[in-house]
Amino acid sequence: MLPDSERKLLRILINYPSPIHKSRMPDFKRLEVMTGRRRPDLLSGLQYLEDNGFIVWPDKSTTEGIQIIRTEELVKSPPPRNIDYWTKY
Incomplete structure (x- = not known):
């Protein structure tokens, strides 16, 4: 699992390139502002x-x-199974 600051940086790099930004990575100045x-x-x-x-x-x-x-990859835990609610009430 990534530390928070590196995860934020990775998410910015993943989401930044788009048709609006002409499919390019942000420069260092833009990364300084965003992070x-x-x-x-x-x-x-x-x-x-x-x-x-x-x-x-x-x-x-x-x-x-x-x-x-x-x-x-985010690892999600399975939801808790509370079957008692459906079987005892």
Whole structure:
């Protein structure tokens, strides 16, 4: 499971490219505004995502070449089974 700041960064990278943004990744200034983090923190977050296999980031000087490999799979627990309600009332 990803830490909160890296998960937020990954979600921004996944959801940002669209026809409105001309299918490109946000630049560092835009990421600073969207995440509230400074550039050194963003660089360490992006490096963390790359080290853990979530993104490929060939050119470390820009965000244009970032490719998303996988998203975080959320593991949901099954809902509690309360059969007593249906059988005893």
